[in-house]
Amino acid sequence: MFVISFSAFATFIDFPLYEEGALEKKSMEVPEEYQEIAQEVYELFDEEVRLQGGKLKIEFNMRETKINAYADRKTDYWRITFTGGLIRHKLFNKNLFASVLCHELGHHIAGPPYKSFFLFGPTWASAEGQSDYFATNICLKRLYMDKNNTEILGAEEINPFIDEACRLKDPRYYDLCVRNTLISEETGRMLAILGSKKPIPEEKMPKLNTPDSNQVSRVFTKHPKAQCRMDTYFQGSLCESYFLVESEQKGVKNCEDKWDDLFSGARPRCWYAKR
Known part of the structure; x- marks a missing residue:
């Protein structure tokens, strides 16, 4: 069931915000392409x-x-809610809608590690990093697997770094890898913009080839910084575990923690640590 409502727990960004001048889209209607993606997911x-x-x-x-x-x-409803502020944001588009939807779905079904309250221990919600990883490792792969990704990418010039990363993977899924990596990059940039109180110069923007160098000693379950989140989305795009099991098998399939390989598909050390 998906519902357009005119009437929380795990959020996409730390603090809901209202950015002056950001809401150039005035309509109270949900774009049809968003509704179609929601129905498909x-x-x-x-x-x-x-x-x-x-x-x-x-x-x-x-x-x-x-x-x-x-x-x-x-009760027994596991809900995902988008605010009108996000839907109408001038930077928001169908790629970002799919990305955010998959992240929020991840809070419900991405598995451990989980968010926790200091006094009450683990909750039902998967950690922010785990939900980011699920978005590209599982959800967007399933959503776009049978699409004509070659046609969708069209004549777009592919960044050499993205091309190198995806050519190291199964060639059958090259275009899927590129598509999801581009969404990873777009998501990271949006997170940086939403998380800043002033314009960010291009040289300060998170980039796929400048991964976060921080290494946590234990799992960080809250919202990582934008660069770390971009890294997580990117590694989820590169992880091939999804393709190595029978399609009817359900559940999360994380890649092995090989942190010495930039293209391993492992969950990044900037938020994840072996327990």
Whole structure:
């Protein structure tokens, strides 16, 4: 079920914000292409959610002007909600919609490590980094696997770094890898912009070839910085575990933690540590 609502727990960004001048799109309607993506993701993952005991529900609170999306659970409904502020943001598009939707879905079904409260221990919600990783490692792969990704990419000139990374992977999925890596890059840039109070010069923007060098000693379950999150999306795009098991098998398939390989597909050390 997905619902357009005019009427939380795990959010896409730390603090919902309202950016002056950001809402150039005035319509209270949800773009049709977003509705189509929401319906497709619902159909692809509804059974998996039900097997885990929930009922997936995707909602749009178009009257809310704050810029965010979040996942929560109410009775047996596992909800994903987009605010009107995010939907109408001038930088937002269908690629970013799919990216954010997959991240929020990850909070529900991406598995450990989980977010936790100091006094109450682990919660039902997968950590922010795990949800980022799930977005490209599982969700966007499943969403775009059977699409004509070659045609969608068209004559677009591919960054040599992206080309190198994806050519090291299974050639059958080269275009899928490129497409999801481009979405990873776009997501990281959006996160940097939303997380800054002033314009960011291009040289300060997160980049795929400048990974976060921080190494945590234990899992960081909150929102990492934009560069770390871009790295996580990127590594999820490169992970091939999804293709190495029978298609009917469900669940999260993480790549081995090979941190000495820039293109290994492992969850980055900037938020993840072996427990």
